[in-house]
Amino acid sequence: MYRAGEPVRGFYKIIKGIVAESRTLDDGRRQIIGIRTVGDLCGYPAHKGRYLFSGEPLTAVEACAFDGHRFGAFMSSHVDLACALVEDISDKLKRATENMMVIGQLRSTERVAHFLVEISELYTSRHIDTQPLTLHLTRHEIADYLGLTLETVSRSFSKLRDMRVIALVGGDAVAILDEHRLSTLANV
Amino acid sequence: MYRAGEPVRGFYKIIKGIVAESRTLDDGRRQIIGIRTVGDLCGYPAHKGRYLFSGEPLTAVEACAFDGHRFGAFMSSHVDLACALVEDISDKLKRATENMMVIGQLRSTERVAHFLVEISELYTSRHIDTQPLTLHLTRHEIADYLGLTLETVSRSFSKLRDMRVIALVGGDAVAILDEHRLSTLANV
């Protein structure tokens, strides 16, 4: 959809679908900094007229585009827009700091457990889909979200499966068998 | 100043000094999620009337307190306040995501290097103090900011010193000898 560093063409209010926002280093290391879905504003905030993050659709996405240039002026004349924006960014910040905690302090299986309850709560709150939970992220993408490698993520899934906390269904979905124990593991 | 989970008494606009905002798990693991200083709004955003983070002063702090309850109503009737808030939170989010990248992808010495350029830029931009740079954080606090242990932080400092990139002056200050090489190490 857009790449970090590009001049801002516009911002996207997601109507349908899921997108991952990320930053990548010169050597290719990537950090997914947030999962956005219906209701979220994508590509915002920007810095000096350039996107801060890259946005990649994880599913088919429908979005409403806003002109990046008129946006600032429009905001300063519409209180309700400004307040909505505060809400949107506050939520992003809340989730980002939560994930700093996750990445900085939790061990691999705790991180994966946290990821699962986060995604589960996110999807159900936005009415996307239900049990079994379809992730829409590959192991590699989950790894780049959690600061791990795809192998370690896979091993954590296997461990949670062996503990009977989750069940792996098909390639891209999990059934949460023991919500309470998963939350405990996630340190929420 | 305030503890995560407490009912919000008020928000604090920092006039002078430095404060660390953090979250801690039940088992004591702590993540410092941001360093705030003059101009920043502390204790904001909150969630359901309770502080999201704990705030600890790293130096003597002067701050202007705002009533937490009137704040929301006041915002929705003052566009300029709402816009200023968007600016403040956007900046916090920008720094938070940068640090997700740092914690999730960089190696220990890269993290410490990044911390040093971040602090250096932060302090000079807010006219706090200059070379040699006084950190105002202990090794333990730096560790909790970067998702490392204090020993690893100390070793990284020693390594940077041995590389002649920085010099350690006194207990709490560093002189940046090779700014360019430090930035390269920091992956900025």
Place this chain on the structure above:
DNA sequence: CGCCAAATTGATGTACATCAATTGGGGTGG
């Protein structure tokens, strides 16, 4: 001068990364 907390440095352990091989599932063409 001597105390105490913080920092440094060393020795060892371990969780995760890396390298490598195998398996499995979904889609396409025979």
Place this chain on the structure above:
DNA sequence: CCACCCCAATTGATGTACATCAATTTGGCG
């Protein structure tokens, strides 16, 4: 409909960066 392919996922073997445990050293301050 089955065989085949291909990419993602799993699993295993080994390496390594950082954590942990432990002992000094340093520096600020009464």
